[in-house]
Amino acid sequence: MFPQGVGYLEHLASGQTRLPNRLIWGENLAVMAALLPEYQGKIDLIYADPPFFSNRRYPARVGRNEDSRKPGEWKLAEGYGDHWVDLESYLDMLFPRLVLMHRLLSPTGSLYLHLDWHANAYARVLLDEIFGQDRLLNEVVWLYHGPSPIRSAFNRKHDTILVYTKSDRYTFNVDEVRTPYNDNTVKTFASSSKAGFGKIPDLARGKVPEDWWYFPVVARLHSERSGYPTQKPEALLERIVRASSNPGDLVADFFCGSGTAPLVAARLQRNFIAVDSQRRAVHTARHRLVAAGVSPFQMETASGLHPELDNSAAPVLGWSAEDVFFKHPGGELDYWELDLAWDGVIFRSAAQAFRAHRNDQLPERLSMQGVRGKRRICVRYVLSNGGEGQLSLFD
Numbered sequence: 001m002f003p004q005g006v007g008y009l010e011h012l013a014s015g016q017t018r019l020p021n022r023l024i025w026g027e028n029l030a031v032m033a034a035l036l037p038e039y040q041g042k043i044d045l046i047y048a049d050p051p052f053f054s055n056r057r058y059p060a061r062v063g064r065n066e067d068s069r070k071p072g073e074w075k076l077a078e079g080y081g082d083h084w085v086d087l088e089s090y091l092d093m094l095f096p097r098l099v100l101m102h103r104l105l106s107p108t109g110s111l112y113l114h115l116d117w118h119a120n121a122y123a124r125v126l127l128d129e130i131f132g133q134d135r136l137l138n139e140v141v142w143l144y145h146g147p148s149p150i151r152s153a154f155n156r157k158h159d160t161i162l163v164y165t166k167s168d169r170y171t172f173n174v175d176e177v178r179t180p181y182n183d184n185t186v187k188t189f190a191s192s193s194k195a196g197f198g199k200i201p202d203l204a205r206g207k208v209p210e211d212w213w214y215f216p217v218v219a220r221l222h223s224e225r226s227g228y229p230t231q232k233p234e235a236l237l238e239r240i241v242r243a244s245s246n247p248g249d250l251v252a253d254f255f256c257g258s259g260t261a262p263l264v265a266a267r268l269q270r271n272f273i274a275v276d277s278q279r280r281a282v283h284t285a286r287h288r289l290v291a292a293g294v295s296p297f298q299m300e301t302a303s304g305l306h307p308e309l310d311n312s313a314a315p316v317l318g319w320s321a322e323d324v325f326f327k328h329p330g331g332e333l334d335y336w337e338l339d340l341a342w343d344g345v346i347f348r349s350a351a352q353a354f355r356a357h358r359n360d361q362l363p364e365r366l367s368m369q370g371v372r373g374k375r376r377i378c379v380r381y382v383l384s385n386g387g388e389g390q391l392s393l394f395d
């Protein structure tokens, strides 16, 4: 369960102190302001999926193998809140963040702002003001289905994604996102070449997708499900990343939640910056990125935020010539990672162990193969209840 980590160590050992991929735990206004001197005009694509002004709490599901039809029995942990005094206070949160996103975007960059019926109309007015009315590229409607308790209105089963570009010279890779024509269209053209008013589409190449997209929500049986609330489907992000960025580009998500956007970006050979203010979100995103074995990334904490260190029963750390052993009697361990050359400042994750969603197993040993000379080991760990801690041992 550890080989992906080797890349981290090698990357850092090659003399580079800053990795291009960054996962940051922090309040995004402060983080974006701090990034501005280095990244102004440099981010090629921003996907933003903020709270929707729904006035609800979204707990995270941390239990495993539970019956989804019995919510009363679910094991829940803190997720994120979406509570506001009024619409004005919500828009006061959104506006300065959108302004910073606009400044961070490159001249050919695009912003995808993902909202729903609660606030999308107001956000569009803000974006018109910041980007200019003529910079609205698309109003994408994401359609999905699923159960709903609503009996006094139509079921609300779509979100709105407002797409704005920084200029009229924007990246849009139409051939990367073409979809097959539907069977009826193919049959019609097969029977009559005049069907398209004289224009015969290139059926093999596929069509340019409409601005309404159907992707199923991430449901209980989907392997991509992380347990983090309001997780967006990878397929949705894949279309966005493919259409509006190129390999090697920088993609940012300042409300990253479970990390869908950075994960998809990394898989498609883009670099990423991902930020979230919730510890659970950053932990989930780290877990997904590590499990997927994508490019190395750097974990950072914005100043002013410190992990609440776990103070339950003392964990046990030991090692042999081949491996490191770690156990936590005080709580259910969800994740642990190792720095094998701890310098006391920057944690370089060389190997990681995480509890697999499917079989609920977490390795208690991680390999130390290849480590020679004195060992300066540091372990960082996260418990299922959210507690975190760190422990180091030296030869």
Ligand SMILES: C[S@@+](CC[C@H](N)C(=O)[O-])C[C@H]1O[C@@H](n2cnc3c(N)ncnc32)[C@H](O)[C@@H]1O
Pocket: 026, 027, 028, 029, 049, 050, 051, 079, 080, 228, 229, 230, 231, 232, 233, 254, 255, 256, 257, 258, 259, 260, 261, 275, 276, 277, 278, 281
């Ligand atoms: C709708 S969720 C994002 C879900 C994500 N797209 C995914 O696929 O998992 C919104 C996220 O924004 C985060 N958030 C809200 N306000 C924030 C802020 N001011 N700074 C950083 N993150 C924030 C929340 O903690 C939450 O994880």
